[in-house]
Each structure stands twice: as structure tokens, then as C-alpha cells.
Amino acid sequence: MEKALEIIGLNKVYRNNIRALENINLTVEKGDLFAFLGPNGAGKSTVIGIISSLVRITSGDVYVLGENIKKNPDFAKRNIGLVPQEYNLCQFIPIEETMISVAGYFGINRKDAEKKTYTLFNQLGIWHKRKNTPRELSGGMKRRLMIARALIHSPKILILDEPTAGVDTELRLTMWDFFQELNRQGVTIILTTHYLEEAERLCKNLAIIHKGKIIQRSTMSEVFSMKKNHTYIIKTSELIIDSIQLKGLLFKKIDQNTCEVMADESVSVTYIINELKNFNLNVINIISKRNRLEELFMDLTKEEVSV
């Protein structure tokens, strides 16, 4: 499989001697929809900044589609589209002009830029706002504008740094469909997100970075197979007594009608419901406490912290 991105022995030390990255090695294959996860301050944005030429490398190498970004930065820039975490839009010009300007930086003439803007703005549902400035847009619209801007030069790799932060659920689902469609068209997508459900739903492979080190690199299915336990939040119609011993399950009372039950992945939900019935508790609602990726993420980062 061809590599879209290859990072070898990457280190980053900022001027204030803060070591942001420590010997990062990472490969993302072409056509992947890759989740790059980590808690705040883990080093995700530093890695993204380095790939996008906005952060200097202390040592190590980064290859974009086989080309070293130190030796051929323009090749990397032409092939990468970046949607940064923070809004970085010029606040005073109409968003249509922002698109045409950015296209111009990539050598695309005005006529072609207008066509591409029309297509992208329509796909992302912001065509009717084209004459507005970013100041007049909602948070969700600004995010969509930044996605459109990152795609103006048809990059082969799209880096999305928290693309759905501050976006409502309905729009988030629409954006997921948009990313999946782009990925189907052959665009490699690297996604960082705090919504682990988003990563679980969209991505095939993932890496977790913590304190500047990669602590997990695997496929999504491998990750799920690592997680042996599930925690459920259960609501019952009857009052729950304090001490209940459920066979093969860990039980914790939350309030009079709610409890938390941890079970091995081999244990079925029916078994849990029946066990509770033995104590005259009828289940009226059962939900997973966190999604599986979220649980694993918490476990991994917690372990690292304790180390």
C-alpha cells in the first residue's frame, strides 16, 4: 500500500524548552480515513503544524506522498489541505473573496476559482452566504468555510483538526457524510477530534498521542478487540437497594432508580437484565456509559499518566 504520510523520528522542542514531540513514528496509507487522537496538549496540533509547514521541525523527517517536506515543501503544500482547529479567517472580506484569494495562492485563476467555490459552497451549504464576511457567519458556517478553503486546490490529503468542534449534531452528521464521500473519491483524510464517537464512526485506523509520544497505533477493529469490558447505565422501574451482588458483574448504585453495571464483552445485555430481575428490578432503559473507543482512550491515557 502506498503511503500518504510517513513520519520518522520526529522531535519538536519549542523555544521555551518544552518538548512537544518525542520520536514520533507514524505512517498513514493513501486513501485512509485516519484518526489522530490525544488529550489536550498531547502534541496533535504540533504534528499537524509540522506537516503543514507552520511549525519548524527540531529533528526527524516527514514525507508527504513520498517527498521529504524539508527538501520539497512546495510539493507537500500543493497536496495538503488544512482545516485548523482555530478560526484563521480574514474577518473583513467576503468569504467568496477568501476562496478566490486562497485559490490564487495555489496558482488557480479567478475563473476556475469561482467555479470551484460554487461547487464547494453548494456542497457545504454556504453558497447563500458568499457575500458575507466571516464575522457575519455562525460557528458552524465558519467551520464549513474553512473546509471549503482547504479543498479549493483539490488536495490529495486533507487534515482536519477538530473540524466539528462547536457544530450542532445535525450539521455534524452532514459533515461526516461529506468527509466519507471525499474519502471515497480518494482523498486521504487525517482527522483529529475530541468526539471519539466521530473517530469510531468514520475512521479505519488510528493513532493515539499522549505527552508527545505515540502510545497506540492500530486499526479500529484491533482497538475494539482490546477493550474487554463494557459499562452500562441502567434505569429501573423499581427502587434499587444499596447492596446487590450480581453474578459475574460489577454493580454500582448511582441513585434510587439508576445503577452502573460493568460486564465482560462476552456477557449479553439479556443476561444483565435477567440478573437484575432476580432482585425484582425491571429495566426500563439501558445505555452504554461511553463508546468503546472512548473507554479505551481513557484507559490508555490514564495508564500513561500513572506511569
Added chain:
Amino acid sequence: MNNAILIAYQTIVRKEFVRFARIWIQTILPSVITIFLYITIFGNFIGDRIGNVDSFHYIDYIIPGLIIMPIISNSYMNVVGSFYSSRFQKSHEELFVSPVPNWIILLGYVTGGVMRAFVVGFAVYIVTTLFTSIPIANVALVILLTFLTAFLFSIAGFINAVYAKSFDDINIVTTFVLTPLTYLGGTFYSIASLPQVWQDISVFNPIVYIISSYRLAFLGVEETSLVLSLSVIISLIIILFVTALMLLSRGTGIKN
């Protein structure tokens, strides 16, 4: 220059032109009003009492300096304001993640500054014609000097914008460096009329050479050798241009 680079250059220049044209009340008009006041007060009210300088009526003598003053300040302020503002909003990132060469980025911003300088210079010149009708001795030299001066101070503005960490940093340089050098550069007097010690100090003020050669172009009076003045201006352009390119290449103020 290949087509992609040319498009990138045109894009930056167009963006810069639209920026200052859109806010012309803030970018063009103040200089016109200021010069109107200068000419009214210094030229008419005070000038009549001063009499002639180098056989020119005082108002005619100070006009070249009054025109070059806004050319200097506007070219400088255009670039420092625009580039620092884009850094402040982080919108400069959209330029630096694209494959535009550093020299095109610099040239694009500088061209924006030069364009504003020409627009302001022409507007100010029109105002001066309301008060005096001195013929321009050498139009080509006026255009060349306007271009070189605007180019020089546009680069200086760019360097200031790279280093600036707040809007105050922009004003500090303008207030404490640019304005004193301009006022002490001979706009309102001849350097030759100063005591020797001040004449010797003035040699280190680059604006002296600009005003002196601008006065030559307008009035035909040579106070400092034109060759020396052009050498100083062009040398400074080369030094500052190379410095700005080095800063961009290092990513100073741009990359972490």
C-alpha cells in the same frame, strides 16, 4: 515568472489594493486633510512671514517634503498594518500553507504599499496645486523617487510587522522612529541652514537624502548629490529586502 507564481503575485496585490481602497476614509483621506492643514498653516500663515528659501517662496520650498511625508508614512503603515493584522487574525496561515515563494509574498505586500503611496501622493499633489502652481522640474525623477521611497518604507513596514507582537509595537516605531526622522529630514528647512553639528548628524538620517532628491526633482535645487541620494536609497532597499527575505525564510513571527 511562471503562471502560477504570477497569479499568486496578482492575488496578493489585488487583495492589498482592495483592502486600502475599501477603507479609503482611513487610508487616503487623512493624509489629504493633514497636508491641507500643513499648507494652510505653514505655507500661508507662517510662510508669508518667513519669506524665501533658496530663492523659492517658503510654501513652494516645503511642498516636495510635504508630498514625500505621506508617501513614507502610508507605504510603511499599509504594509505593517496589513501584514500584522493578518498575523493577528492568523489568516496569514492561508498564505504560508500555500506554495507561494517568500519573495513573491514580500513583493506582493510591498507592491500594495507602493500602490497606496502613489494614490496618496497623487491626491496630496492635487491638493498642493490648489495653493501653488510650481512646475515640476523632472517628472520622471519624481516618479522614480516616489517608487523607490515607497518601496523602501514598505519593506521596513513588513519587517516591523514580522517582529510586532501587538498593535502598540507598530505605533512605537512610527511614533519614535519614523516621525522624528521625517521631521528632522529637512521637510520644513534646508539642512544647509543647520549648525554644522546638526548637519553632520543629519548625514545618518536616510530621509534627508529622500527629501533632498525629491526637492531636486520638483524644484531643480540640488542640496545633496543625486547620485549619493539614489545610492543610499537603493542600498537600503537591498539591505532591507534581503533582511525581510531572511526573516521569512527563518519563519520569524510566522512559524513556531
